[in-house]
Amino acid sequence: MQERDIEKLINKRISTRGFLDKPVSQADLEKLMQLATRAPSWKNAQSYKLVFLTGDKKDQLLAEFKTEIEKRTEPRPHYDYETSHPSSIKKRMFKLGMDLYSHMGIDRKDKEGREAHFMRNYEAFGAPVVGFFYIPQALGAWTLMDLGILIGYLSLVAEGMGMATCFQASLAVYPDIVDRYTNMEGEGMKMIVGMSLGYADPNDQNNSFYSSRVPLEDVMQVL
Amino acid sequence: MQERDIEKLINKRISTRGFLDKPVSQADLEKLMQLATRAPSWKNAQSYKLVFLTGDKKDQLLAEFKTEIEKRTEPRPHYDYETSHPSSIKKRMFKLGMDLYSHMGIDRKDKEGREAHFMRNYEAFGAPVVGFFYIPQALGAWTLMDLGILIGYLSLVAEGMGMATCFQASLAVYPDIVDRYTNMEGEGMKMIVGMSLGYADPNDQNNSFYSSRVPLEDVMQVL
Numbered sequence: 001m002q003e004r005d006i007e008k009l010i011n012k013r014i015s016t017r018g019f020l021d022k023p024v025s026q027a028d029l030e031k032l033m034q035l036a037t038r039a040p041s042w043k044n045a046q047s048y049k050l051v052f053l054t055g056d057k058k059d060q061l062l063a064e065f066k067t068e069i070e071k072r073t074e075p076r077p078h079y080d081y082e083t084s085h086p087s088s089i090k091k092r093m094f095k096l097g098m099d100l101y102s103h104m105g106i107d108r109k110d111k112e113g114r115e116a117h118f119m120r121n122y123e124a125f126g127a128p129v130v131g132f133f134y135i136p137q138a139l140g141a142w143t144l145m146d147l148g149i150l151i152g153y154l155s156l157v158a159e160g161m162g163m164a165t166c167f168q169a170s171l172a173v174y175p176d177i178v179d180r181y182t183n184m185e186g187e188g189m190k191m192i193v194g195m196s197l198g199y200a201d202p203n204d205q206n207n208s209f210y211s212s213r214v215p216l217e218d219v220m221q222v223l
Numbered sequence: 224m225q226e227r228d229i230e231k232l233i234n235k236r237i238s239t240r241g242f243l244d245k246p247v248s249q250a251d252l253e254k255l256m257q258l259a260t261r262a263p264s265w266k267n268a269q270s271y272k273l274v275f276l277t278g279d280k281k282d283q284l285l286a287e288f289k290t291e292i293e294k295r296t297e298p299r300p301h302y303d304y305e306t307s308h309p310s311s312i313k314k315r316m317f318k319l320g321m322d323l324y325s326h327m328g329i330d331r332k333d334k335e336g337r338e339a340h341f342m343r344n345y346e347a348f349g350a351p352v353v354g355f356f357y358i359p360q361a362l363g364a365w366t367l368m369d370l371g372i373l374i375g376y377l378s379l380v381a382e383g384m385g386m387a388t389c390f391q392a393s394l395a396v397y398p399d400i401v402d403r404y405t406n407m408e409g410e411g412m413k414m415i416v417g418m419s420l421g422y423a424d425p426n427d428q429n430n431s432f433y434s435s436r437v438p439l440e441d442v443m444q445v446l
Contacts (some may be wrong), residue, residue: 004228006383010261010376033443037436038233039375040390043316044434045308052445084361086411093266115395138307141367141415148371152262153233153370156379160229167263169365179394182446188309192364206375211267213260220256222275223336223405 004223009159012197012209016164016196017120018204019127023054024163024197029129032161036154040164041146048147049134053199058130061181065122068174075173078190088218096211103209121170125206127150127196130171134179134189147192154195164200164207225385232382237434239387239419240343241427242350246277247386247420252352255384259377264369271370272357272412274405275420281353284404288345291397298396301413311441322382326432344393348429350419353394358386370415377418387430389425390416396435 003009012091029052053061076083085093098108106113124130133151135143151167158165171178171194178194179185200207226232252275260269277283298304307315321331329336347353356374358366374390381388394401394417401417402408423430 004230006227006229006379007234007258009229010258010380012263013263015263029443030439033439035230035233037439037442038236040236040238040378042305043292043390044319044436045312045316046442047308047312048436048442050443052443054445057446075432082265082362082365084359085270085360086359089270089359093268095289096267136307136309136312138309139305141302141364142305144364144367145371145374145415148368148373149375150371151328151368152372152375155263156229156376157233169265171397182444192368213267214254214269216253216260219260219269219271220252220273220275221405222252222277223280 002160004160009156011046013155013159013165014207014209015166016167016200017125017209018201019125019164019196019198020201021126021128022199023128028161028163032154032157032163035157036150039149039153041149042142043147045143047135047139047143048150051134051184052129052131053181054129057181058128060122061130061178062123064177065174068177069119069122073174076176076183077169078175079172081169092214099211100209104110104205119216121168124171124196125166126201127166127198129197131195131197132171132191133193133195134184134191137190144192147201158197162199163197167180168194168196169193171195225383227383229379232379234265236378236382237430237432238389239423240348240389240429240432241424242348242387243424244349244351245422246351251384251386255377255380255386256382259373262372262376264364264372264379268366268369270358270362270374271364273354274357274407275350275354276404280404281347284353285346287400288397290398292342294344296397299399300392300395302395302399302415304392315437322434323432325371327428344391348389348396349375349424350389350421352417352420354420355394355405355414356416356418357407357414358413360413367415377411381420383423386420389419391419392416394418
């Protein structure tokens with residue numbers, strides 16, 4: 001019997017960094033999206049598209065990523081990675097990395113170890129499915145927020161179906177390559193973020209890492 | 224006993240447009256955010272702030288909104304409302320309005336009736352709490368998506384606590400007025416969207432409206 005309680009699902013969800021070699025059926029992907037697309041959006045526009053890659057297509061794409069990364073090709077995401085965070089927020093981002101590497105027993109000075117760990121992003125952590133999220137290129141802030149709402153739903157629906165997710169900016173590093181695999185060239189859509197999807201490997205040490213959150217008073221106020 | 228099953232909560236959630244005159248406690252707002260902030264964000268940055276207004280402060284703000292609206296002051300949202308949707312998406316947005324007005328028995332030619340219905344947005348549909356979502360003004364696309372993920376979680380956690388929500392671009396129409404109430408003037412933050420929060424009025428006809436979704440093949444593909 002799978003867990004279905006909202007609170008337990010929220011507390012269970014992590015960025016899963018190790019997946020079992022166990023496929024996800026087309027029926028399960030549809031069920032996942034059937035529920036996730038109940039997410040609200042601006043005037044019910046649903047201005048998003050999600051393309052899933054599986055099997056050989058997924059493997060070939062990841063192989064292309066790996067080649068680019070090994071060549072140290074400059075990242076060229078459609079949406080520039082953000083670097084202008086206020087220093088209080090930069091500290092949180094730094095802490096996440098430190099906490100994760102410490103959990104994995106990787107020394108902060110071990111640059112190679114950290115890089116090898118990070119490279120697993122481009123293997124989709126062994127997931128059987130990768131997904132790519134698109135919005136129309138003419139749209140902006142409101143649509144990106146709507147896409148986020150969909151992602152929030154999707155992450156919890158996946159947990160409720162016994163699956164696991166990892167949303168990865170790293171998979172958005174060469175969107176032009178992705179577009180070739182997703183048949184999105186010339187479709188007027190822009191890809192912002194990728195996702196690994198599948199079943200968590202309970203024996204992967206990455207999956208016992210639980211990230212912290214800032215104190216509530218830093219992100220909310222009641223007046 | 225409140226509903227806690229993820230699938231039932233998703234199917235239950237609507238944009239609630241009629242609330243009971245029943246307050247939400249500070250403890251419940253904290254519990255709501257405690258769970259919602261488990262939402263994932265870019266490198267765990269949590270680059271958002273949510274300010275809740277209740278009681279007199281909320282009433283005074285809504286009164287100011289009403290005055291502006293009645294004066295037909297031009298909207299001045301921090302994030303321009305989007306109008307460049309592809310025509311296939313425009314149709315969906317149009318359909319939502321038509322479906323809602325038809326459900327409410329408001330004729331599509333009854334401009335006054337439609338306007339009166341829309342004005343309820345500026346009364347927060349009678350909700351005891353309004354919330355305003357902020358991000359640092361230096362940040363953009365990725366942070367807006369993170370904010371959306373938070374909103375997705377929040378909408379479902381609220382349902383799980385027996386509450387209801389309505390996320391409203393309409394509440395973002397005069398952000399400078401909001402900033403005065405939320406003490407956000409000069410804080411380097413930009414407000415994008417508002418939310419009504421409280422307990423749904425089961426006797427409000429608005430709350431028996433259930434919006435449709437496009438066929439799955441329009442928003443997803445498996446390759």
